[in-house]
Amino acid sequence: xxxxxxxxxxxxxxxxxxxxxxxxxxxxxxxxxxxxxxxxxxxxxxxxxxxxxxxxxxxxxxxxxxxxxxxxxxxxxxxxxxxxxxxxxxxxxxxxxxxxxxxxxxxxxxxxxxxxxxxxxxxxxxxxxxxxxxxxxxxxxxxxxxxxxxxxxxxxxxxxxxxxxxxx
Numbered sequence: 001x002x003x004x005x006x007x008x009x010x011x012x013x014x015x016x017x018x019x020x021x022x023x024x025x026x027x028x029x030x031x032x033x034x035x036x037x038x039x040x041x042x043x044x045x046x047x048x049x050x051x052x053x054x055x056x057x058x059x060x061x062x063x064x065x066x067x068x069x070x071x072x073x074x075x076x077x078x079x080x081x082x083x084x085x086x087x088x089x090x091x092x093x094x095x096x097x098x099x100x101x102x103x104x105x106x107x108x109x110x111x112x113x114x115x116x117x118x119x120x121x122x123x124x125x126x127x128x129x130x131x132x133x134x135x136x137x138x139x140x141x142x143x144x145x146x147x148x149x150x151x152x153x154x155x156x157x158x159x160x161x162x163x164x165x166x167x168x
Contacts, residue, residue, distance in 0.1 A: 011049035039065035093132035
């Protein structure tokens with residue numbers, strides 16, 4: 001729920017009242033329309049903000065956002081699952097700067113906020129083993145407005161500083 005609010009602030013777009021409906025599905029009302037589901041809400045906010053996305057970007061974003069919505073809650077409560085979840089993401093980011101290719105999208109911003117509690121509790125050795133996730137996190141949080149509502153993640157390993165130097 002908080003991630004939707006972060007995205008609304010990032011896009012400077014009102015999110016309305018976000019809640020869970022009787023089926024435990026995240027819901028809000030945007031432009032007098034009931035919008036259900038994490039991915040659908042984020043993509044509706046993108047449309048409402050005027051940000052344009054290609055059909056391929058929309059489909060990939062929807063896929064990533066649904067993936068995050070399905071697995072992130074389990075990852076927050078189960079350390080073993082979290083490790084496997086982040087390792088899968090790390091493998092994906094090995095050959096990509098961002099989740100959908102080489103350009104920052106709202107999907108990266110949403111994923112950063114969803115994954116924040118998982119990355120925040122990584123030890124230095126875990127950061128080293130998840131180098132691509134941590135590099136991606138540093139890139140995302142260095143963007144204007146991403147970290148203005150929460151402290152930037154402390155990602156300061158030696159290897160990481162060589163792959164993702166601090167952006168000033």
